[in-house]
Amino acid sequence: MPRNPCAATNFKRKAVDEFALIRRYFARPGAAPGVTTGIGDDGAVLQPEPGRELIVVIDTVVAGVHFPDGIDPFDIAYRAVAVNLSDIAAMGGRPRWMTLALTLPLAAEDWLERFAEGLHAAAAEHALSLVGGDTTYGKTLVISVQITGDVPAGKALLRSGARVGDQIYVTGNVGDSAAGLELVSAGTPDPYLSARFLRPDARVAYGQKLLDVATAAIDLSDGLFADLAKLLAASGVGGTIELERLPMSQALRARFDLDACRQFALAGGDDYELCFTAATLAPPQGDGFAVTRIGRVTDSGQLVCQLEGKPVPYTDHGYRHFQ
Amino acid sequence: MPRNPCAATNFKRKAVDEFALIRRYFARPGAAPGVTTGIGDDGAVLQPEPGRELIVVIDTVVAGVHFPDGIDPFDIAYRAVAVNLSDIAAMGGRPRWMTLALTLPLAAEDWLERFAEGLHAAAAEHALSLVGGDTTYGKTLVISVQITGDVPAGKALLRSGARVGDQIYVTGNVGDSAAGLELVSAGTPDPYLSARFLRPDARVAYGQKLLDVATAAIDLSDGLFADLAKLLAASGVGGTIELERLPMSQALRARFDLDACRQFALAGGDDYELCFTAATLAPPQGDGFAVTRIGRVTDSGQLVCQLEGKPVPYTDHGYRHFQ
Numbered sequence: 213m214p215r216n217p218c219a220a221t222n223f224k225r226k227a228v229d230e231f232a233l234i235r236r237y238f239a240r241p242g243a244a245p246g247v248t249t250g251i252g253d254d255g256a257v258l259q260p261e262p263g264r265e266l267i268v269v270i271d272t273v274v275a276g277v278h279f280p281d282g283i284d285p286f287d288i289a290y291r292a293v294a295v296n297l298s299d300i301a302a303m304g305g306r307p308r309w310m311t312l313a314l315t316l317p318l319a320a321e322d323w324l325e326r327f328a329e330g331l332h333a334a335a336a337e338h339a340l341s342l343v344g345g346d347t348t349y350g351k352t353l354v355i356s357v358q359i360t361g362d363v364p365a366g367k368a369l370l371r372s373g374a375r376v377g378d379q380i381y382v383t384g385n386v387g388d389s390a391a392g393l394e395l396v397s398a399g400t401p402d403p404y405l406s407a408r409f410l411r412p413d414a415r416v417a418y419g420q421k422l423l424d425v426a427t428a429a430i431d432l433s434d435g436l437f438a439d440l441a442k443l444l445a446a447s448g449v450g451g452t453i454e455l456e457r458l459p460m461s462q463a464l465r466a467r468f469d470l471d472a473c474r475q476f477a478l479a480g481g482d483d484y485e486l487c488f489t490a491a492t493l494a495p496p497q498g499d500g501f502a503v504t505r506i507g508r509v510t511d512s513g514q515l516v517c518q519l520e521g522k523p524v525p526y527t528d529h530g531y532r533h534f535q
Numbered sequence: 536m537p538r539n540p541c542a543a544t545n546f547k548r549k550a551v552d553e554f555a556l557i558r559r560y561f562a563r564p565g566a567a568p569g570v571t572t573g574i575g576d577d578g579a580v581l582q583p584e585p586g587r588e589l590i591v592v593i594d595t596v597v598a599g600v601h602f603p604d605g606i607d608p609f610d611i612a613y614r615a616v617a618v619n620l621s622d623i624a625a626m627g628g629r630p631r632w633m634t635l636a637l638t639l640p641l642a643a644e645d646w647l648e649r650f651a652e653g654l655h656a657a658a659a660e661h662a663l664s665l666v667g668g669d670t671t672y673g674k675t676l677v678i679s680v681q682i683t684g685d686v687p688a689g690k691a692l693l694r695s696g697a698r699v700g701d702q703i704y705v706t707g708n709v710g711d712s713a714a715g716l717e718l719v720s721a722g723t724p725d726p727y728l729s730a731r732f733l734r735p736d737a738r739v740a741y742g743q744k745l746l747d748v749a750t751a752a753i754d755l756s757d758g759l760f761a762d763l764a765k766l767l768a769a770s771g772v773g774g775t776i777e778l779e780r781l782p783m784s785q786a787l788r789a790r791f792d793l794d795a796c797r798q799f800a801l802a803g804g805d806d807y808e809l810c811f812t813a814a815t816l817a818p819p820q821g822d823g824f825a826v827t828r829i830g831r832v833t834d835s836g837q838l839v840c841q842l843e844g845k846p847v848p849y850t851d852h853g854y855r856h857f858q
Contacts, residue, residue, distance in 0.1 A: 253769075
């Protein structure tokens, strides 16, 4: 009989003292609205409000897959929270409570401290409270963020409500993030474009403004073309994108020719802007960003790009269609 | 300018088509109570009930860290859900909605199918609905399960309510799981003890029975001694464990001598039984398992093991104190 039954097994159950780590780096003092019991018990206890429904989202980022090595842990955390906030925004929700599952190759204090700063910076911008977490050892850095939001009952923005004749809109500019990342890989980074990848600005307040306006909404993570196609498919309709109308930043246009810009805008991904459909020609104004009409919902059953009113062939796998 | 901006980056943003995977393997048809919109939109929309508070828990399991290689994916999934259900049970909660973050080295269909079966088997036992998920590529298999439960407002069982003079109880038997794992590593597995590790039986229904009975509760993941010590510390009290009273299975006692059994019972971990304090000498009966009084809450400020009424030195790092 082995003397130490735990050590004799070929793996470790609790390689990281998760409770101490979570408490040390992630717990913040003070009561948060709706939080009866936060970090430190078996679970968090939360008080929802009558007349509101909950929205639950979860998203994982993996080192080397979703972001390159060498990124400031502040940005890794900020971005992990922002991409989840973007899903809440796309439902028209108000972010309330966050849980964090963190798998770490090692628990370096300075790394954790910086990561926690980024996490709380992103959360603080939206009155989001961290209410629970689990920290584990693993060979790859994996961060799963889960956010619970709420929304007035029956009002959540779904992907499935677009109607033929609706206008199609997008917030902000598209293509910056993918271009920013590309320039980092090429060794010729652009600070503005890099920041658009590292610190996406989830359109949370704007999503809430769309509650009685938009017929359907989605956030842009996989690229405008692919994500809008998902929205249209969920709604059982088709649509057009007028390529001349794609909103693109000065920074993007300064670094790439027009065809490349459009490629980034349509297929680059990681924009975390909102794409939505609405009957109105005058949607709510963005606070510090434009809201651009890029096309129209049709009964064609598919998404078609147009240039000067004529269809342009486009598939998600091709990038030379504009040349 | 590179021709393919996405392929030129040194990592993949979406290596796995998460939406298709989640829908194919994890979505189940039919409406679930409280679920307005489930898998397939940016987030799930849920209807909480007035007069109830929410409980949110999250727990991650990592291949090679929390379970050895070669385990049936059914069991990996079942166990990942069960360890989270155990946290809900320790709060006295009713499990409602689950989200899953799955990081996979590769997306083998048979693996995913079997994993999904285990996930749904564990969920179905407790009327738990999977409402969202994110599947990503990564070198290590990492599974984060997040469960939202609910509980009558103000009734959640916390760790902090134990009072001097309360009795200390534990459900079921302790030590089986760690012993089962040890025997697998030694190449002499015991089917009953292995199953106690692979398919822990979260005490969900019993936790709800404790709502007006227990003064404090915790589930046993790190080992009875360590977890009870956490409960007592959170309550600002001390306590005793009477070693003669530790509930241990016939299967455990058949394979190990009494000292080893007690070591597994105190420090083995992964039991997922409930440990709770209550003023009563007659707590609710377990359904198919015993509920055993193992000690008492004291004002000593620390947790002390006793044998024949005398203190026995014990630290979490030593395993030969009983010899």
